[in-house]
Amino acid sequence: MAGGQHDGVEQEFLTDLSRLGALHQAHLARKWSLRAVARVIGLSATTVSEWLKGSRFPQQPDAFTNLITLLRAALAEAGIDLPPGDRHLLDPDAWRARHQAVARQRAEAVSAGIRRAQAAAALADAEVRARFAALPDKPRPVAAWTAQQLGVHPAIHGTTDGADSAFVLPDYIERDHDRQLRARLDKAAASPQTVMVVVRGESCTGKTRTAYEAVRACLGGWQLVFPKDADSLLALLATDALMPRSVLWLNEVQDFLAGPVGEAASAALRRRLEEPGPGVVLATLWPAYHRALTTTPEPGNDKRPHARALLGPVVPVDIPGLFTAKDLENLRAGAHSSLTVADRTSPGGTITQTLAAGPQLADHYEQAVLPYGPYGKAIITVAMDARRLGHTSPLPAALLKAGAPGYLTEQQCAAADPDTWFAHALDYARTKVKGVAAALEPVADPNGMGALPDVYRLSDYLDHHARTIRCNAFPPDSFWTAARDHAASTADLEALAEAADQRGRYGIAADLYQRAADAGGTGALAELAWRHGRAGDLGGAEQLYQRLIDAGDTGALAELANLRQRAGDLDGAETLAQWAADAGDTGPLVELAWRRGEAGDLDGAERLALRAAATGNINALVRLARRYEEAGDLDGAERLAQQAAHIGGRDAVIRLARARERAGDAEGGKRWRQFGL
Numbered sequence: 001m002a003g004g005q006h007d008g009v010e011q012e013f014l015t016d017l018s019r020l021g022a023l024h025q026a027h028l029a030r031k032w033s034l035r036a037v038a039r040v041i042g043l044s045a046t047t048v049s050e051w052l053k054g055s056r057f058p059q060q061p062d063a064f065t066n067l068i069t070l071l072r073a074a075l076a077e078a079g080i081d082l083p084p085g086d087r088h089l090l091d092p093d094a095w096r097a098r099h100q101a102v103a104r105q106r107a108e109a110v111s112a113g114i115r116r117a118q119a120a121a122a123l124a125d126a127e128v129r130a131r132f133a134a135l136p137d138k139p140r141p142v143a144a145w146t147a148q149q150l151g152v153h154p155a156i157h158g159t160t161d162g163a164d165s166a167f168v169l170p171d172y173i174e175r176d177h178d179r180q181l182r183a184r185l186d187k188a189a190a191s192p193q194t195v196m197v198v199v200r201g202e203s204c205t206g207k208t209r210t211a212y213e214a215v216r217a218c219l220g221g222w223q224l225v226f227p228k229d230a231d232s233l234l235a236l237l238a239t240d241a242l243m244p245r246s247v248l249w250l251n252e253v254q255d256f257l258a259g260p261v262g263e264a265a266s267a268a269l270r271r272r273l274e275e276p277g278p279g280v281v282l283a284t285l286w287p288a289y290h291r292a293l294t295t296t297p298e299p300g301n302d303k304r305p306h307a308r309a310l311l312g313p314v315v316p317v318d319i320p321g322l323f324t325a326k327d328l329e330n331l332r333a334g335a336h337s338s339l340t341v342a343d344r345t346s347p348g349g350t351i352t353q354t355l356a357a358g359p360q361l362a363d364h365y366e367q368a369v370l371p372y373g374p375y376g377k378a379i380i381t382v383a384m385d386a387r388r389l390g391h392t393s394p395l396p397a398a399l400l401k402a403g404a405p406g407y408l409t410e411q412q413c414a415a416a417d418p419d420t421w422f423a424h425a426l427d428y429a430r431t432k433v434k435g436v437a438a439a440l441e442p443v444a445d446p447n448g449m450g451a452l453p454d455v456y457r458l459s460d461y462l463d464h465h466a467r468t469i470r471c472n473a474f475p476p477d478s479f480w481t482a483a484r485d486h487a488a489s490t491a492d493l494e495a496l497a498e499a500a501d502q503r504g505r506y507g508i509a510a511d512l513y514q515r516a517a518d519a520g521g522t523g524a525l526a527e528l529a530w531r532h533g534r535a536g537d538l539g540g541a542e543q544l545y546q547r548l549i550d551a552g553d554t555g556a557l558a559e560l561a562n563l564r565q566r567a568g569d570l571d572g573a574e575t576l577a578q579w580a581a582d583a584g585d586t587g588p589l590v591e592l593a594w595r596r597g598e599a600g601d602l603d604g605a606e607r608l609a610l611r612a613a614a615t616g617n618i619n620a621l622v623r624l625a626r627r628y629e630e631a632g633d634l635d636g637a638e639r640l641a642q643q644a645a646h647i648g649g650r651d652a653v654i655r656l657a658r659a660r661e662r663a664g665d666a667e668g669g670k671r672w673r674q675f676g677l
Contacts, residue, residue, distance in 0.1 A: 010102045014054035020089045021052025024071060027080045032070075041066045057106070061099055068092045135241055136232045136446065139225040142215055142247065150226060151251040152209045153437070155338045155355040170338040170355065172213050173331050175324075181210060181317045185218035185280065194272055194279035198253075198311065200290055201319030203464035206352040207284040208251055210319055215247055219280065224249055228446055230261045237268040246279050248272075252460075253283035257293055257307040259392050260491035266306035273310075283311075286464065290316065323349035358461040361433045365462060368428070375421050376428025378407040380439045383429075383458040384466035385475045386483065390495025393488035394443040394455035397426070402486055406476025430456075437461065455488075480508045490516045 024032070034052075038045040041063045048067065050056035058064035072090040075082070088094055148154070148167045155168045181199065188195035201207040215224065225242065226249040227233040233256055242248060250256055256265050269281060285293075293307045323331065328349060331339050342351045368377035382403035383395050401422045405413055429440040439459050442451035480500065487493045497512035
């Protein structure tokens, strides 16, 4: 039976019920009220009323049949003889058969709906599984993650009988910041939105352990996904695989937001926070990185607007570096051997740092002992300088080896065995202090088990340590040569070049930029082009900008237009400026219009200003109108101002009027207000 027929059968049933209700109202309501009828058949008066209005299908078939029987007897007792067309309304058997037919029809409809829902759910489930299968890092239940997998540092062994390779996780001591963080997560779990939570603290203060314990306590029934790099994060967000009731775990979030694709990752995370929840993006980072990513830059030097917009509104949960007296009291109430040793050996309450062997690791670096310590210290220092100056990728062994000689004395270099010194240096740098942490650590293979060959990661604590002890140190020549020849990526080369440039080593910076440009780095190519132009080498700069344009960099059109303009080729500059405007950058057109006006070519200036205004940029029109005004051509000024008001709105001209008035030029302000009418 078709859906329309089904609907018709039920509607006819309900229509007849309403006719039966009309008969009750006309002939029986005084003697048999709805309340009296309902009492007899054991239902509420409201239910009986809805039945007899035809607004509700009876769900109790026996009570419904009793209602028909009661009304039939009452009408017979009252001597009411119905017309032949209505007599079927008092036949209990007929009603029972009709009720069964409608009930079957309704059951079939529900069953079909369930089957459709099940099919849709199966399809959606298959789509989700397909999306998840393509991800390098997949969501898993929170309970399926271990502290070690989520980046918690192993603690020192409290006894000497444990295996050196064992992962030690001491008893957890809750502190004030734990209560703050858990309150945030509880609130996020009840929110309809996705919420970002930031845990901020110095190296080895327990940020990751704090976050791990809080997620387990507050969001234990959720899913958690831990992308290992920015590319994995972007893939996760692009496939929309982050479902509600999920934690996105971003340990050391600066590695995601400050790298080559940091702005893309920041923008994707901002979009995710606009999606329905509940969901949590949980990030940990150091205060210095938080400051670098959230501080408002100087005008024209904003390299991370999305990262700042992402982190700026979030009030971090700060992790103190020291245990308070109360914290130490709670610690001493436990019996875990690691905490006992940490308490005994931690000056000033630096419990977590000691647990992760930070001070001992720094001592291992600073007090490098013979015969191989100085060589180990040299390659560790290369790694320190590379990291603090912007090399964010894993550090190639070739870079460490080539950079080391400049950190050694002539005697140390002469005493080194050319065939074995580097192997011994690596052994020293990879020695685990207290069986926990090493200065140089292996980098896990993202595609399988084991470590990537010939690359290393500097210990987090030593990275932090280096930014204090070497903040003013400039690396030797061997470092820069090694960086030029062995840096892991063009982004690393560009970052190191920028660091050299900021320190006034322009020749080194140019050398690194050139190497990055040769390797395909468009940022380096743009920097070199700008440098050539600044040095007066317009031909060399134009060649470099042309390479950028050929590579699809529309921003280079504007720079090349400026070069042509400075060279006096205004027609060529105008052509390039128009191309830049077509690509969305009207700045060169505005600049050319101003220069034409400066040269006295007001017709040319107006033509260019109108072309810029056609794309929505009225600045050139306004500036030219002011020039006309200052020259006494008020008609020309009014004509251009009116065109600016027509394109940019009257407010655009009124703002200029207010600026004149603030400068004390009341008459000029009055004229500009009139221009905007």
